[in-house]
Amino acid sequence: MPRLPGIRLWIWDGEFCGSIGFRWQPGTEELPPHVLGHIGYAVIPSKRNRGYATRALSEILPYARAEGLRYVELTTDLDNVQSQRTITANGGILVEQFVKAVNYGSTPGLRYRITL
Numbered sequence: 743m744p745r746l747p748g749i750r751l752w753i754w755d756g757e758f759c760g761s762i763g764f765r766w767q768p769g770t771e772e773l774p775p776h777v778l779g780h781i782g783y784a785v786i787p788s789k790r791n792r793g794y795a796t797r798a799l800s801e802i803l804p805y806a807r808a809e810g811l812r813y814v815e816l817t818t819d820l821d822n823v824q825s826q827r828t829i830t831a832n833g834g835i836l837v838e839q840f841v842k843a844v845n846y847g848s849t850p851g852l853r854y855r856i857t858l
């Protein structure tokens with residue numbers, strides 16, 4: 743697969759807390775089937791529940807706007823309430839429940855959209 747353009751930023755409070763990434767295809771909101779969403783993030787367990795993922799997501803959205811995207815899509819597992827709240831706190835709207843591709847285990851996921 744050709745590599746998509748992307749950025750990855752560290753989440754930092756004086757120490758490493760995690761990272762957040764944004765990937766896209768130039769000129770379109772479409773993503774190839776093997777890419778589950780435009781934005782992915784993780785916060786290390788000892789730094790969770792401090793609002794860091796919520797803030798990191800809000801701070802990476804301007805990069806997507808600057809690329810000219812009208813919206814970004816993010817996906818989560820059904821039981822990942824923390825990630826779902828991170829997305830809805832940033833204006834994300836649930837679009838659909840879907841079944842992930844075979845290489846992701848054919849398990850159900852939730853697709854959210856944030857209008858930019």
Ligand SMILES: CC(C)(COP(=O)(O)OP(=O)(O)OC[C@H]1O[C@@H](n2cnc3c(N)ncnc32)[C@H](O)[C@@H]1OP(=O)(O)O)[C@@H](O)C(=O)NCCC(=O)NCCS
Nearest residue numbers: 783784785790791792793794795796817818823824825827
């Ligand atoms: C998802 C993840 C990034 C959230 O990071 P975080 O910095 O702890 O998130 P925040 O503190 O910004 O917000 C977490 C929200 O989940 C809520 N939350 C935390 N634990 C919860 C639980 N067990 N049940 C329900 N809600 C919970 C918090 O209250 C907060 O919501 P609120 O702002 O409405 O109160 C982090 O849990 C993580 O790295 N998980 C593993 C990787 C992962 O799942 N990445 C996302 C893949 S889609």
